[in-house]
Amino acid sequence: MPLMSGPPPQLGDLIEFFRPLYQHWGIYVGNGYVVHLTDQEGWSSLSSALGGSAVVRKDLLEDVARGCNYRVNNKYDQKMSPYPSEKVVQAALQQLGQIMPYSVTSANCEHFVTELRYGNCFSEQVANIALYTAVGGGILAAALATLAIITRNRRQNQ
Template identity: 50%
Template structure:
């Protein structure tokens, strides 16, 4: 289940009877900024009603990786997810987030497109800003050398 939040997408595994299992920073230790997963270093695996997790956000079933990966049998996914409930796990927004948790359970491989996109986007922004800065400096240098002649 992909839940559309304002700045990111939250991911959970649907396990039946209206419940999902997901990784959340709520109730976990080592959180620098409460209710913001960006600074969390630990997270808690919880089983909660889908509608309580979703609140007023939009959500949909998203098995987008099924095109490139083979999902485990549903019973195995649910069994593995249930084993994590109540446990605290390491958390890192770019390397061990809720999407990584869900894809590890479903496919046996932790993948997060949004984290990858954030890293690539962040790197692009840095490169773009650097190039803009170099161009500005070059323009200043050229205008300075023209005014001296």
């Protein structure tokens, strides 16, 4: 059974679902339902990423969680003002059934919900991956440069 941490959701809240290797996102629209960007079957799986499109669905929060933990996570509220909850819910419900382009890096489920709540689409997951990749690449480049210097110095000393 999924475990919810933190306070119960309120209308317009961002819901973060913890999947293996990534997080899925939805907007709480009341009566136990969330609106989310997902594949046709509602699994928020790689089939959306591979197919290049996704659909806006309204599903029971517990069904979307499907055994994974979840929480209310309005993490950007300190940085920007959210729209009124009624406006967020109305905008989410108006998009039900729409097929939308899907991109892991520029049009994913987190982009979808942040645009509804704040009017700007962004994904911290994508930004973090880019940062980790850049840092990892920098560390690798520094290690290779150090190895090259050590190798050159050894050759000169021989």
